[in-house]
Amino acid sequence: MRRIGYKQKQKGAVAILVAVMLTMLLSFAALALDVGNLMVSRNELQNAADAAALAAAPCLYRRAECGNLMAVEPDWATAEQRARDSVGLNNVQNVQVEVGTPATGYWNIKDATLGLQTLPMTPTADDLPAVRVTITKTDGNANKAVKTYLAGLFGVKTVDVAAVATAVIAKPSYIGPGGLFPIALSKCLFDNYWDAVKHEPKLATSTAALPGQTVEQVVGEPYKFQVSSSYHAGTCEAGQWTTFTSEENNVPFVRDLIDGKNEDSLAIGQDPGTYIQPGTENSLFGYVKDCSAAGNHSCEWGIVPVVDSLDPRTNQIVQAFACVHVLTAKQGSDPYVLLQMSANHDKCNAESAGGSGPDYGATIPPRLVQ
Template sequence: MGRGSKGKQKGAVAVTVALSMIFLLGFGAMAIDIGNLLVARNQLQNAADAAALAGAGCLKPRAECSNTTAAQPDFTTAAATASTFSTSSSTNTVQGSVVQASTVATGYWNATGTPYGIEALPFTPGANDLPAVQVTINKDGSNANGAVPVFLGAVLGANILKASAVATAVLSSPGNVGPGGLFPLAMSQCLFNTYWDSVADAPKTSPTSGTVSGFNYPQVAGQPYIFQIGSSYQYGTCQSGQWTTFDVNNNSASYARTLLTSGNSTTFSVGGSPGTWIQTGEENTLFNNTATCSAAGNGQCAWVTVPVVADPGTSGFQPVVAFACLHILNASNGSLPYVLVQMTNDMSHCETPNSGGVGPSYGAYTPPRLVQ
């Protein structure tokens, strides 16, 4: 073979190697930049999720949101909270930079997924429509967040990469409560209705301070009524409650006493069968123990979620109608034993652990949760 042929072969190899290098660099660029794009996408989603959850936590009255007297749901405060959280230098960064811009929408999300997506305001919600906060964060070059940086993608002609994330969080009243979420006192639905304003979705409040007709305890103007829950053996149905041992058929005070601190061991659902076990008798010792853990005592049971039943005067298993939030002020085991309480809907205290689903609005809430 002549020298000219060898020279041509060497030239062809050089061209092939050069083309291969470009090809390999292109694949390397794709691997590096796509990997970086996926990291950015994940960080954007984390930021959007956190902001949506923060906003949803302010849809209902909450001391930390400074909206304890706001109408419900409080979309204005929820949107402002989500927006502030999403661009806070202490909460959200994407690829080392603080998020500069986000879009926040509020409305309702249907729990059944029909339709799917957020229903914009104004909107008249149905039973399965939950107040929602939606946060969108883009890193696509369209706003102050910029675009996802390109490292080697320019080899293939890519100058910018785009990523975005959407998160929607909702809030609901619990349809079910898991282990440890309930206090073992079942109150009557009639009693609840007496002290709850279903139109305002809030506790009824006292118009004046001091002595108020129909009450045995001084009231505070503008605050939820302070009232007694007593055994059905001493009080009428609309003033009664009864100790419950949840899923266990047990009428002993000693067993019920253990539940004051441990709560339910199984999950309870609204309308579930067989329901919660209503004890017989007054169980006076339980009133003493409740006084110890009440707001007047060590505060361990100052704020609780309780099951609501139709008639706690009837012993045996009864279906749970709803879950209510109570502020337990004190208790007494005198000749007419009672637990002294207020109805409440402050999410600072009424966010029920291990709860979910959708149930009637009786003051208790599930923790905010993501649906998108």
């Protein structure tokens, strides 16, 4: 018996099978192509959010680049505006990002689950000023959603993507090589003349010199301190040459430290701490004068370790790192370095630093926490 039409039926079945397989192949191709495209777009969007947050965070503090030298810190408004301006400097899929949403508040470095804590709130020592930037690509804003390729054949023409980044500015809890000026200052000096509420130096209220000192003050400016060794000054006006982790006691070695050639790192609470040098080393005061604000300005600004005691030939645990403005220095029978405490974040931004410590004016570069 002849089986009429069998081959025609086979051809029909193959055609259906090819159609089904083609649909599946197109689906997999759409998945591979469009998912890859979304991943690239998402990464570019995250980079844009990261860059905007990192650019904005420094403006939480007074900086010349931010145009907010007279602002009250933290300067939330300037930081948010810098974030908005920075968003547009980035591209996603070769198209400029048009809008991003900034937010400011505090980030707890010990408990990230708290997220960005918005004002009003009372920050603790673990809460750092922060800027968060959210960027969304959706047809509901000027950024527009990410367009698909083959997925459009199945009715999915666009996909929304978003990225969030949060950056903080911290005070250093450790300083790396080349980052410290080799004078240790007493903590009681800072406790007496540093405003712990405003996080800035206290200002002189009269022209009278400090007790036991000779340099007159300028009303409305940070107090000037004749910082000399504990052999010449009281504990709360004293400073002493320090050689960090080395006990080497010679003038050329300390001069190299003044020039930033130290290879040591120091951290708050680190044992054994920083070594307090014996003696006055009179010639070093002349060397500092030459590089101070009265000289060639190469050591005009510095970050120094703050310690409880300045007993010579001892190692002292670092309590904090502070920003100082080195005005001048004087050799002779009563040598001293004349300095002011400072909160100048343009000058005391420690590049080789990290962690989070007490606020004595020095900062570290912004870092991402989200």
